[in-house]
Amino acid sequence: MLEVCEAQIQFGAADDTEIPIFGGTKGPEITKSLLGIRSSFRKHIQDLSNLSYPILDAQSTKWLEDHGKFKNGIKDLELVVVNIMNTAFATVSTIENGVEMLEAFSYLAKRDTIKRNLDAKTSALFAKFLSVR
Numbered sequence: 001m002l003e004v005c006e007a008q009i010q011f012g013a014a015d016d017t018e019i020p021i022f023g024g025t026k027g028p029e030i031t032k033s034l035l036g037i038r039s040s041f042r043k044h045i046q047d048l049s050n051l052s053y054p055i056l057d058a059q060s061t062k063w064l065e066d067h068g069k070f071k072n073g074i075k076d077l078e079l080v081v082v083n084i085m086n087t088a089f090a091t092v093s094t095i096e097n098g099v100e101m102l103e104a105f106s107y108l109a110k111r112d113t114i115k116r117n118l119d120a121k122t123s124a125l126f127a128k129f130l131s132v133r
Helices: 002-011 027-049 062-090 095-108 112-132
Strands: none
Touching: 002 027, 002 062, 027 062, 062 095, 062 112, 095 112
């Protein structure tokens, strides 16, 4: 159940929680993709909420299957976020744009995979900054 709670922190922001504003030509596409991730996450949660058996039934092996599907779905969503980040940072042309992108994604990075990707983007941007000094 801890995994469900951690996934909720990353992907299950309330509908009234705003996604950061992403600038540039890919901004609306990034926002749309992130909203799609929220929608996909809600579907995964709904699937876990509509089980035909009590999840505390120690005799049921069905929970392991359903929980496994959920975990695989969350891993897929993490990869989608990483791909969105990679696409977004590929369009960064200035240090200032890069810092804005880092700020926006840092607001969204809660899980280790996404944080590690953000750290790599931070390092790359810092290296770019050092090279132009």
